[in-house]
Structures are given as C-alpha cells and as structure tokens.
Amino acid sequence: MARHSFWSGLVVIVIALLALNWIIPGYAGSNPFAQIPPDLVPRLASWLMLICGLCIVTGAVYDMVRQRIPLFNSNIDWPALAWASWPFAYVALATWVLVYVKITYVGPLIIALLLYLLGERRWYILVGCSIVPVAMLYVLSVYMMRVGVV
Amino acid sequence: MDFSIVGSAIGEALTLDSFIGIGGGVLLGYIIGVIPGLSRSVAIAIAIPLTFYMSPYIAISFLIGLSKGTAAGSAVSAILLNAPGEASSAATCLDGYPMAKNGRPKTALKIGLLASVLGDILATIILIFVAIPFARVALLFGPYEMAAILAFALVFIAGLSSGSLFKGLAACGLGILLGTVGLDSQTGMPRMTFGYTELMDGFPLIAVAIGTLALSEMFLQAERLRTERHNMSVKINDNPDDRLSWPEFRRTIPTIMRGTGVGTFVGALPGLGPSVASFMSYGMAKRASKTPERFGKGAPEGIAASESADNAVIPAALIPLFGLGIPGNVSAALLVGAFAIHGITVGPLLLREQPELLYSIFAGMIVASILMLILGWFGLKLFAQITRVPPHVVIPIVIFFCIAGMLLQGYGGFGLIILLAFAVLGYLMKKFDYSFVTFLVAFIITPMLELNLRQSIILSRGDPMILLERPIAVFFIVCTILALIALAVRTVKVRKPVAEAPAD
Numbered sequence: 001m002a003r004h005s006f007w008s009g010l011v012v013i014v015i016a017l018l019a020l021n022w023i024i025p026g027y028a029g030s031n032p033f034a035q036i037p038p039d040l041v042p043r044l045a046s047w048l049m050l051i052c053g054l055c056i057v058t059g060a061v062y063d064m065v066r067q068r069i070p071l072f073n074s075n076i077d078w079p080a081l082a083w084a085s086w087p088f089a090y091v092a093l094a095t096w097v098l099v100y101v102k103i104t105y106v107g108p109l110i111i112a113l114l115l116y117l118l119g120e121r122r123w124y125i126l127v128g129c130s131i132v133p134v135a136m137l138y139v140l141s142v143y144m145m146r147v148g149v150v
Numbered sequence: 151m152d153f154s155i156v157g158s159a160i161g162e163a164l165t166l167d168s169f170i171g172i173g174g175g176v177l178l179g180y181i182i183g184v185i186p187g188l189s190r191s192v193a194i195a196i197a198i199p200l201t202f203y204m205s206p207y208i209a210i211s212f213l214i215g216l217s218k219g220t221a222a223g224s225a226v227s228a229i230l231l232n233a234p235g236e237a238s239s240a241a242t243c244l245d246g247y248p249m250a251k252n253g254r255p256k257t258a259l260k261i262g263l264l265a266s267v268l269g270d271i272l273a274t275i276i277l278i279f280v281a282i283p284f285a286r287v288a289l290l291f292g293p294y295e296m297a298a299i300l301a302f303a304l305v306f307i308a309g310l311s312s313g314s315l316f317k318g319l320a321a322c323g324l325g326i327l328l329g330t331v332g333l334d335s336q337t338g339m340p341r342m343t344f345g346y347t348e349l350m351d352g353f354p355l356i357a358v359a360i361g362t363l364a365l366s367e368m369f370l371q372a373e374r375l376r377t378e379r380h381n382m383s384v385k386i387n388d389n390p391d392d393r394l395s396w397p398e399f400r401r402t403i404p405t406i407m408r409g410t411g412v413g414t415f416v417g418a419l420p421g422l423g424p425s426v427a428s429f430m431s432y433g434m435a436k437r438a439s440k441t442p443e444r445f446g447k448g449a450p451e452g453i454a455a456s457e458s459a460d461n462a463v464i465p466a467a468l469i470p471l472f473g474l475g476i477p478g479n480v481s482a483a484l485l486v487g488a489f490a491i492h493g494i495t496v497g498p499l500l501l502r503e504q505p506e507l508l509y510s511i512f513a514g515m516i517v518a519s520i521l522m523l524i525l526g527w528f529g530l531k532l533f534a535q536i537t538r539v540p541p542h543v544v545i546p547i548v549i550f551f552c553i554a555g556m557l558l559q560g561y562g563g564f565g566l567i568i569l570l571a572f573a574v575l576g577y578l579m580k581k582f583d584y585s586f587v588t589f590l591v592a593f594i595i596t597p598m599l600e601l602n603l604r605q606s607i608i609l610s611r612g613d614p615m616i617l618l619e620r621p622i623a624v625f626f627i628v629c630t631i632l633a634l635i636a637l638a639v640r641t642v643k644v645r646k647p648v649a650e651a652p653a654d
Contacts, residue, residue, distance in 0.1 A: 047323075056320065088570075091365070091570055134550075137554050
C-alpha cells in the first residue's frame, strides 16, 4: 500500500508540475483586463494537487522506511497484469473500428467476441446477448430519439 | 405555497406517461440493482443517454426512480447470493443471507422491500418539508456564501469518501483542473483545449461519468473474473413457513423508523453516502435490541435497519441538491448533469423559476416509491432469477451500452477516445484509492465554484475585509479550515477511511 501511495503520489506531482509549467502557461489563456485571470482556478487546482502529492509521497516514504518496503516490486504477476490489460486493448480496438463502422452494424460482433473471450461458449447466450442489446439501441435511436442509426 | 401549482404537479405525476417513465426507471433500477457490482451511480451514468428524448420532468423522475430501484434491488442479491448488488447493501447480507439459508428467503426479501419502501417514502416526505424552506433561505445567499459552502462541501467529501484526505484532495484538484477545460465564461477564450474545437464546451459530462464510473468498473470486474466466477444463489421454494406475518413485521417498525432517521441525517451530509448510513443503522439496531445475539443469524431487524437507512439516503441526498445546488454524492452529481442536459439549473433558483417542475419531481418520487413496492412484491421470483446471471455475461453488455451512450450524444470517435481515457483514469483512481467520488463531484461543480469565486472577487474588489459583513460565509470558511485540520490529523494518525465504501 505504501509503495502504491508513493508511485501514485509521484504521478500526482508530475501532473501538477506539468500543468503549472506547461499546460496552464501555454494553453489556459490570459487577459490583463480581466479582474480574475482565466488561469486562476486551474492554477489553484494544480497547486492543491502539488501540495497533496507531496504529502502523499512524504507519508509513503515514511511508511516504507519504517516497514522496510523496497521501492520496486520484483514479484510482478505478469499473467494477472496481462489479464487486467486486455479488456482495455479490446475497447481501444472497438473504438478504432467504430470510427469507421456504425455500432448498430458491428455491435453484435463486439459483444459476442467479448463474451467468447470471457469464457462463454453456449451459442444461444452468445447470439441472444449480442443481438438483443443492439436491437434495443436500434429502437431507441431510430424510433424514440429519431437520430437515425448510430 | 401556491396550491394550484402543487395540484397540477400531483396531476402530472399521475399521468400515464409519468407512470411509464417512473415505472420504467424503477424496473430498470431493480434489474441493475440485483446484478452484483452494478451500483446506482453506474446505472444512472449509463441511463442518462436514455433520457435525451424525454421531457425534463419524466427524465429526472426516471433517473430518481432508477436510483430507488437499484437501492431496493441490491438487497435481493445481498439476501440470496450473500453478494450485495452494491456496497451499501453489505450490511443486509449479515442477516439476510442467514435468514435465506434457514429456509426463509421470501420473508427476508419482503422485510427488505418493506423497509426500503417505508424508509424511502418517509425520507421523501422529510425532503419535501426541509428542501423548500432550505431553498427559500438559500435564495438569500450571495456568491460569497455559495463559494464558501462549495469549498466546505468539497473538503468534506474529499476527507470522508476516501482513505486519505490528501488523496481525496488530489482527486478534487484534478476534478477542478479538468472541469475548467473549455471556453472561459468571462473572457470567452479557449482554455486548455489544445486547439480541439470538440473541447470548447469542456469534457463531455457523459464521457466523464460513464468512463470513470461504469466502464472502469467493468474493467475491474473483468479483472476479478480471473479468480471469482461462480454465483450460488439461494432458491425460493413454496415453503409454508416462509411467510411474513404482521406481528413479525410490526416488531421491525421501530427499527425502520430509526434507520430512516439515520439514513436521512447521513444522506443530507455531503460525502458520507449510503454505506455509512446502513452500517451505522445496523449497529444502532443491534445496540438497541434486547436480544443482540440474534443479529448475524437472520434477525429481521438487521435487514430492516440496513435497508431502511440505505433507501432513506437517496431522497435525503437531494436536500443539499435542491436546497443549495450542491451534490452530496455521485448520484446527486449525476443528476446535476442530467438537469443541465435538459437545460435546467438545479438549486434554490429552481423553486423560484420552475416551482411546477420541483413539485412534480417530489410527487413523482412518491409515485416511484409506490411502484417500487408493487414491482418488488409481485416480481420477487423474477428478480430472484436475475441473481443467477453470471458476471461475464453482464460485462460485455454494459460495455456496449457505455459506448452506445457516448455515440447517442453525437460525439463520434473523439468522444469514444475521451470515454476510454476517463475509463483508464477511473480504473487507476479505484485501484490506487483516490476518491473518484470527489473527482466527479469537483468536476461537475467547478463551473459553479468558479462563477461564485469570480463574482466574490469582483464584488469585493479584492478586499477580504468585506467578509466581515458576511457571517454565513465566514462561518463556512472557518468550518472548512477546521474540517481540513481535523481530517488531516485523522489521515496522519489513523490512516484508515471513515467511509470504507464510495459515497454513491
């Protein structure tokens, strides 16, 4: 837990520093005539993140030193990591496909393939669970919202 | 109070359209609530796109009905599966599952249902009688008071809804930072849009809500499938002993009243949420009982205490929302988004500008409670069957609806990329114990916070001494500082969360 806090706190600090030194000065805009500049609230939020990140890292370092926890974990469970990662990759791939093909056309395939990958082998479940939600979406978009096929 | 408005509001709540909308919400909520792992905030996030074609009243009532339905439905899986539909029903498992295992599942489910409905109706009545005077007082507040109250609410939520105040505040900072993306309301200049015109209106709320709540939750559940796969649900048989008698139910009524009180109090405070309320109510019921040894072995009072408090939180969480425009938890924050989608600013101004809508929503909430009782009572066996649906079947369907919800709003590929990015963010926040509740609430209320902060600075011309003329603002600023100190000390000393589960 302390190691998790350390690394996540470090990420918070990096995001806050990126925001304070690059994103806000470059992209938050400025207006010398405005009574409060447009970058005031983003800047306050970034400072809040920076201070909290420092507190999290300090607390984590204290715990790690006290409990003698190493900075890096050498026992990474790679199969577990791979299992946790593939759904992200699957949705990313589906996102790429959906840029070119409408979800109503390719939806059944996306659901059925994911069901199969998650271990479902019964054909009637694969067919039913992949067609019914898409049919519901079709009714919603075409007949109820009248926005056409999405 | 204008009684003609109240009369027309009740009339609107009793139309067929209203019954279909609210009943649909309650039914959908019930089904989603029964499925373990799908919480009420996930249900609302996915369902917001379904409300685009509805009128504002039907849309909001549908979402509130959905919220109530999930709370009642989650008790079914808690009792039959020993796996709560959401964290707030975990206390129901303690007595519900042993009672079901002892051959009385129907009795346990009926006690849970009646406690849910009673807790819900009583808390809704309290909401009606508290929110309206509260909103009248809040109409007198200026930007100083509102900015101070919003800051206090954020600190309170950050401190209580995560294990560490610092992690909660870091999430709050990120929520505020991302909430400022888009056109600056004062200067009209694009802020942190990186040249993307799609970001001129800021990050789409649907993408942020569905990504951090629903899609990230599906990724977490898919990850859990590696080790946990099978559900063993208790079957409902026609056992003659499995009937709820009036004397048995009568004994639970004081517990239900106490649970409703606890749920209403906890729900009205920002950040605590239904999990705290149900466990607090369960603990109080056990302490008040003459036979506390029965608790944990199938005591009806245990189920009643947990469920009444859990359901009372939903209407109570709307007290600060309708009174001040401040969402106290994720579900209320999502309702703010739903109101905004329908062009309505929720808060005290709603009472002045659209009183018919406010009274219609209140009337619709009572209708939702009654429909919840009818659907729950007669659909008992059907909902029990839904507990047998395995999670690996649910995950692909929910992911599909997450993506479809984004496309229905017309954001296309860009919206999907943002959705995936926020899903990754939500997943990491949940994994590393950063309060996504605080993040989402901060993201949603940032425009209001910024507007009030700006108005305060402009009106005061930068002179903080003007606060001396504003005692309410000073009171909340002092409360914010005290809360910060107390929560920081608790984080450093105890390093243990007050609310173990997210306040949704």
